[in-house]
Amino acid sequence: MLHAPLYAGVDIGGTKTLMMLAGADGVILSEWRTTSDVETEPETFFAAILGSLRAEASRLGHDPNAIQGIGFGFPGVIGPQGILTHAPAFPWREAAVAEILRKQFDGAIYLDNDVNAAALGEQWQGAARGIQDFLMVTVGTGIGGALFLDGRIYRGAGAAAGELGYSVLAAPVTQPAHSASPASSAPGAPADGNAFGQFEDMASGSGIGRLAREYLAQLPNQGRTSRIAQLAGNDPAAVDARHVLTAAGQDDPEALQVLQQPLDYMAIGVANAVSLLNPAMVVIGGGVADSGEWYVTQIRERVKKLTPIETKIARATLGNRAGAMGALAGVLPRPE
Amino acid sequence: MLHAPLYAGVDIGGTKTLMMLAGADGVILSEWRTTSDVETEPETFFAAILGSLRAEASRLGHDPNAIQGIGFGFPGVIGPQGILTHAPAFPWREAAVAEILRKQFDGAIYLDNDVNAAALGEQWQGAARGIQDFLMVTVGTGIGGALFLDGRIYRGAGAAAGELGYSVLAAPVTQPAHSASPASSAPGAPADGNAFGQFEDMASGSGIGRLAREYLAQLPNQGRTSRIAQLAGNDPAAVDARHVLTAAGQDDPEALQVLQQPLDYMAIGVANAVSLLNPAMVVIGGGVADSGEWYVTQIRERVKKLTPIETKIARATLGNRAGAMGALAGVLPRPE
Numbered sequence: 182m183l184h185a186p187l188y189a190g191v192d193i194g195g196t197k198t199l200m201m202l203a204g205a206d207g208v209i210l211s212e213w214r215t216t217s218d219v220e221t222e223p224e225t226f227f228a229a230i231l232g233s234l235r236a237e238a239s240r241l242g243h244d245p246n247a248i249q250g251i252g253f254g255f256p257g258v259i260g261p262q263g264i265l266t267h268a269p270a271f272p273w274r275e276a277a278v279a280e281i282l283r284k285q286f287d288g289a290i291y292l293d294n295d296v297n298a299a300a301l302g303e304q305w306q307g308a309a310r311g312i313q314d315f316l317m318v319t320v321g322t323g324i325g326g327a328l329f330l331d332g333r334i335y336r337g338a339g340a341a342a343g344e345l346g347y348s349v350l351a352a353p354v355t356q357p358a359h360s361a362s363p364a365s366s367a368p369g370a371p372a373d374g375n376a377f378g379q380f381e382d383m384a385s386g387s388g389i390g391r392l393a394r395e396y397l398a399q400l401p402n403q404g405r406t407s408r409i410a411q412l413a414g415n416d417p418a419a420v421d422a423r424h425v426l427t428a429a430g431q432d433d434p435e436a437l438q439v440l441q442q443p444l445d446y447m448a449i450g451v452a453n454a455v456s457l458l459n460p461a462m463v464v465i466g467g468g469v470a471d472s473g474e475w476y477v478t479q480i481r482e483r484v485k486k487l488t489p490i491e492t493k494i495a496r497a498t499l500g501n502r503a504g505a506m507g508a509l510a511g512v513l514p515r516p517e
Numbered sequence: 518m519l520h521a522p523l524y525a526g527v528d529i530g531g532t533k534t535l536m537m538l539a540g541a542d543g544v545i546l547s548e549w550r551t552t553s554d555v556e557t558e559p560e561t562f563f564a565a566i567l568g569s570l571r572a573e574a575s576r577l578g579h580d581p582n583a584i585q586g587i588g589f590g591f592p593g594v595i596g597p598q599g600i601l602t603h604a605p606a607f608p609w610r611e612a613a614v615a616e617i618l619r620k621q622f623d624g625a626i627y628l629d630n631d632v633n634a635a636a637l638g639e640q641w642q643g644a645a646r647g648i649q650d651f652l653m654v655t656v657g658t659g660i661g662g663a664l665f666l667d668g669r670i671y672r673g674a675g676a677a678a679g680e681l682g683y684s685v686l687a688a689p690v691t692q693p694a695h696s697a698s699p700a701s702s703a704p705g706a707p708a709d710g711n712a713f714g715q716f717e718d719m720a721s722g723s724g725i726g727r728l729a730r731e732y733l734a735q736l737p738n739q740g741r742t743s744r745i746a747q748l749a750g751n752d753p754a755a756v757d758a759r760h761v762l763t764a765a766g767q768d769d770p771e772a773l774q775v776l777q778q779p780l781d782y783m784a785i786g787v788a789n790a791v792s793l794l795n796p797a798m799v800v801i802g803g804g805v806a807d808s809g810e811w812y813v814t815q816i817r818e819r820v821k822k823l824t825p826i827e828t829k830i831a832r833a834t835l836g837n838r839a840g841a842m843g844a845l846a847g848v849l850p851r852p853e
Contacts, residue, residue: 314674335671337794337795339795340795342794344793346792347788347824349788349789349824351782351785376823377788377824449685449687450789454793456680457664457680457684457793458678458793459675459676489713490675
């Protein structure tokens with residue numbers, strides 16, 4: 182039985198959890214997925230993860246108690262006290278994750294949200310290797326953001342930094358200043374107060390899918406013969422962002438049209454963040470970016486016209502492994 | 518003659534320079550203004566400042582060589598090598614400020630742009646005392662921004678962080694996704710590529726003044742009898758942002774109308790920065806904020822509706838002394 186220290190990275194998702202075991206040198210010895218049993222109590226949920234990590238260590242011929250540290254990425258907010266909140270994938274309103282883990286595991290623990298973990302992963306082994314100042318943006322079901330500033334994750338005063346998805350984009354003035362208009366109607370601020378939901382609704386992968394389905398529904402025969410619908414098995418109702426991006430990469434004019442506004446929105450959101458932060462790099466990840474280089478190229482060209490601040494815009498290279506790798510990077514011993 | 522160590526803060530403006538001398542405890546012994554002789558060579562310019570500081574020290578009964586450190590705030594970008602660029606108030610394309618000062622002064626030197634210096638000042642003695650994470654926004658001729666994150670000024674990869682004034686606000690979608698529109702027309706990105714100038718043109722003090730003059734010009738008798746013009750000595754052409762804000766504070770409906778869009782723009786820019794950074798506070802300074810509490814109250818109410826991230830929005834308290842005080846704070850010995 183091997184007794185060398187082991188470290189684990191765990192990326193907890195709403196349906197699947199990705200786990201990795203590595204040596205102190207960061208070389209990954211094993212990685213595997215389990216189903217996230219979100220319906221169970223937090224204590225049981227984490228006991229199952231620890232059990233899986235220890236079983237895998239044993240299977241590899243290691244002492245199961247050789248695990249010295251575990252990093253976790255969560256689909257939610259991890260507060261300063263290690264309490265998980267805003268995790269809609271779980272029925273738990275909040276979970277005292279640090280406290281629960283402390284009772285079950287006595288090594289080092291690193292807890293963070295999944296986007297921060299992905300940023301750490303990209304900085305360790307991905308697109309942002311050696312970069313000290315970058316913005317990570319993930320475009321998938323929603324829009325996530327992480328700030329890596331001056332060589333570390335910046336979390337903000339309430340552990341909520343990075344919410345690029347809440348960006349509000351307002352109408353440039355079209356009416357003269359003296360025209361009558363109700364004083365309470367800020368552009369981009371509809372009466373229901375959900376101004377900050379519009380950007381994510383438009384620019385996320387879910388938004389792209391919805392826009393495409395709306396577009397196709399207005400075509401003759403529900404757009405069944407369009408390239409986008411073909412890619413979805415000729416079923417317009419099954420179209421999602423991947424089909425639209427694949428078609429756009431093949432220069433399909435309908436896909437290009439559907440994507441125009443989502444791309445414009447995202448580029449403006451990224452450009453505004455670049456003007457504010459002056460990052461050396463913007464790393465774009467998530468399902469939409471994973472679909473290919475085309476999306477990132479489009480964002481790069483648009484951002485250039487929207488801010489005079491120069492930056493490099495790169496596609497994330499670790500795909501859906503970034504979170505677990507970053508969680509692992511968060512507990513690995515620092516090289517001397 | 519007193520030999521106790523002295524420290525200086527110098528805020529260099531395009532027309533006036535404000536200087537301060539303080540003891541090691543930060544108690545300000547003297548402050549005075551000189552004319553900024555921008556037409557001279559940089560060497561002469563800084564020699565004059567050093568001469569003024571030493572003369573004032575002597576006048577106070579101190580050894581003129583007791584000055585241990587000088588902090589400077591500049592109306593331009595200070596690069597990592599202490600080189601001043603982007604300073605339109607000066608005819609110098611760039612000036613090797615650190616090198617020039619090093620030849621004339623052998624104490625500690627702190628160099629920064631004026632907005633970063635103002636943020637340091639507000640953190641030291643002003644609105645942000647004890648706050649570790651805040652955004653400073655100055656609204657005057659232009660729009661400036663500074664990021665104080667995790668207890669220090671964050672400068673970004675190229676010393677250009679904080680450019681809230683480059684924000685681009687785009688039209689929410691009003692046309693259906695299937696309507697024809699040229700693929701190159703990003704909302705907020707006019708053909709001339711100046712998308713990032715619009716925000717500052719609209720939301721700055723200069724912008725407010727221009728909007729007011731345009732508004733008045735369309736009224737009968739050029740709006741000479743409006744409250745706004747009355748405040749400018751019945752001269753509509755002399756109206757600037759101060760007159761508009763004063764009138765608005767008196768509930769003048771015309772002023773409220775002129776300010777609606779500048780306030781909406783600024784609130785959206787601030788809200789987007791709050792969503793991205795999750796700061797404990799936003800400090801609003803500059804000439805427009807100095808005009809009274811009304812402006813900041815308006816921004817506060819709007820921002821609340823534009824981001825779910827909570828923050829405190831406060832008016833800067835040091836006025837136009839913030840830059841010199843922050844420059845001074847930048848060289849004072851740290852308390853043990």
